[in-house]
Structures are given as structure tokens and as C-alpha cells.
Amino acid sequence: MVTNDAGDPAVEFERDPWGIGPLLAAQPDPGPMPERVEERIWDAIGEFDASQDVVDIFGVGARVESDGGLVDELGLKSTEFADDQGQSGSGDGAVTGRHTSRGAGRAHASGPRVVSLRGSTRRSGRADGAAAVFLRRRALAALIAAAAVVLLVLGGSALIRSALGSDSGAASKAVSTLSFTTAEVPLTARLHVEASARNYTHANLATLAQELLEAPGTAYSAAPDSPDALPVTTATGLGGCLFALGEIDADRIAVDLATYDGAPAAIVVVIDGGLKQVYAVQRTCTKGNPHVVDGPLPMT
């Protein structure tokens, strides 16, 4: 009877008394990646690039998703980030994300746009066709975005005019809550914020961050927006911080308002695609400067 109670793991690993290693190594290879899978991957990358191009075309913080939905940077409101678009963030290129043309991830900002040239290199023989498909998608995305922006202006104006009939405060509220239909999950549904007593350090950052993911604590209620509140303790400020990190679109985000090396900090854990990583930032992290203290460190 074979059991799992092996002796010294290093010895058992080298011994492999049942020859399982060679048995596994002899299993048939799955073969090359199927072409349909390659197509899917490049389509996804093309759609991502197309959305980036639309951002640059309009320069208003809006982008068009693959389904044509127009969303702002938070996926929540129309005007949240309209005030200071174009701030460059740290620009250190250490982090990149969907918003590579702004914020911390400016890695592609000065380079050529990838999408329009992709087809010329990714698969010889079908390069022209692939490029044409992407260009058509870009044109379509631009048209959809243009139409959506027109609707936004008209709709927003109507709301403002309507609201001004009563008072200007209501007008402001009407505009700020104007939202768009989008297939993207809103930030609020992807975000967990808590304030724990953990003291993170470089050595334990990834380990404690994993704890944060696996055993989230009581949700933190954001402080009201005010000049006195530290940016990351408010909903707006935290959104700006995540934007600066290039992580606003991550699949899941967990934030712990804790300490790092004994000083107040915000620990930001992001899961996006297959990548999981953690940052420590100062609580002064803003859209204009993420004030990264440590990270991003990869996690598993």
C-alpha cells in the first residue's frame, strides 16, 4: 500500500520509486496552439488596442468597450475624472494597464500604436487581412464612440437644463450621476476595502496580501470627500489612486488601509487576467502621483 506519507521529500523526489516522473513525461504533448485559439487571443488584443485608440481620439477619459458601451475611468460616472485628464503620474513605466497612455503606466505612450501594425507581423500570409479587420474595427469603434459622445452631450445638456429649472445643486447632482450602459462590472462590484491592523513589510507583503484575499475583513466605509480626508480614504480619491497605478480595470481589487513598516499606508492587491500582484502606497496616493512605497510584487 502506497501512502502519501513520504520520508524526506528531497530524497523521495529524487528516488521516484514508481517511475511516475517518466510516465508523466511520456504523456502525449497537447500539440501546437490551435489557430482558432490564436485568433481569439489576437482578437482580444486587437479589441483592447482599439479601445485605447478611442481614448486617445477623444481625450476625455471615455473609452469604448467591445460591446460599444461608453464608460468613464471608474465605470460609474460621466464627470468624475474630467477635470484633470492628462496628468502623467509617475511615468516610471513600472506598471502598465489598460490605460497605458496615462497614469503610472505610460510604457506605450511615446511608441507607435500597436494595433494598426499588428497584422503585418503576427501572421505572415494573412497580414493585410488582419490589419484590415483591425482598422475596420477601429473605425467602427470610433464611430460608436462619436455617437455616444454626441448622446452624452445632448443628454447631459438636457439634464442640466432640466435641473437648472429648480436649482444649480440639483443640476450638479443630475450630471454627476449620469451613467452609461456598459457590460463592464462596476468598480464597486470588483473592489473590497477594509482597514485592518496588519503591519505590512517588504518581507511579508505578499503573504499578508494573500490573507487579505482569502479572509477579507469588515468592509471599510469610505470617508466623505473633504479637503481634510486623506485621498485613499475617500471613494473618489481611491479611484484616482487605482487609476494612477493603472489598475482601475483589474478584475478584482482589495485594499487594506493598514500600515507599512509602521507608517499608515494602503495595500492594494489586484487580480487581472492571470496576474496577481500587490502594491504598498502612501495614503496620499492620488491620480496624479501614486506614491508607491513598495511593489508591484507578484503573488500566486
Added chain:
Amino acid sequence: MTAPDLSRPDSATGWSATHEDPRDDAQLVADHCAGDPTAFSEIFRRHKDRMWAVAVRTCGDPELAADAVQDAFLAAYRRLASFRGESALSTWLHRVVVNACLDRLRRVRPSAPLAADDDLPAERDEHASTITRLDVRRALAALPEGQRLALVLVDMHGLSVAETAAVLGVAEGTIKSRCARGRAALAHALGVTGG
């Protein structure tokens, strides 16, 4: 089986002259981050088949693997600038692909339960050579996640213990332990005699 190291353009992997790109992976990463539109295409070409194999064997299902490699390569494309060259690019890509697979698997099987005993092939006195591919696949799928990943990367894909430790973010001793326990469990499930 040891897969060829596709991260080295000068390795004997049978590249045709038309595919030759003299840049190493580090240069391709730098070029991608600088906006070179050809760099990621070359990275993809070099690593796609290996990442596909890892995904298929980690997910145990081609459709799930297709979703996972799509997630992974899109994430890599978006976040290549966060790769800091502390390990080989292929190691980083393995990590991204494995994590994408785990994310997908957890969506399908949130609790990732072990298969019941009656899901495994009955213990028998057959020689290893008669064990079918399906037997191995089913037995692998029934292993705890950590053991399965270690065996897929070390035994099936020929990664070193150190590389696997880097991919999975654990100590090398943990990889050896997981491999040893996983092999023992597989031997038991497959009815392999020996030891």
C-alpha cells in the same frame, strides 16, 4: 519529456529562416515597452505552444485552456512592463498562465473538490506501460492543486525545481515535497507497484 527552450532564438528548435529574430526575450520586452509593434508578436510566437500545453495540462480541458491562455496573453500584453527581468520571461509567462488557469478552474469548480475514490481507476496490478492516457489524466485531475501543478510543471514540462518554485511562488523544498507526494498518490491511484 523535456520541451525545447523556445526562449532562446539560437536554440536548435527548427526555426525557419523567415522566423528568425535575433533579439532575446529581454530585448523584446524592452522593445514592446518602447512601443515596438513587432515585439509582442515575436514573444507570442516563441511561447504560445508551450503556454498552450501548460494550460491544457493544468486545466485538463481544451476549452477552459483556451479561455485561460486568452486571459493570460492579454494580461501579459497589458502588463509586460511590470516584468522586471528578475526571472526568465518564460518563467513569468508560466506564472501568468498557471494563475489564469487556476482562476478559470475556480470559476468552474469554486471549491475544487477532490474526486471521490470511485472516480479513480481501481487499484490493479498492471504494469505502468498499460496505463492509459485517460487513466493518467483522471488521476492527475484528482490530485490536490499544489501537487498537480508541481507534477505538470516538473515532470510533464521539464521545468527545474527552481523554475517551478519561482512560477508557483513557493520554496524549492515545497516543490520537491509536492512532487513526491503527488507521485505517490498517482502511483496508488494507478496501481503502479514498486518502491
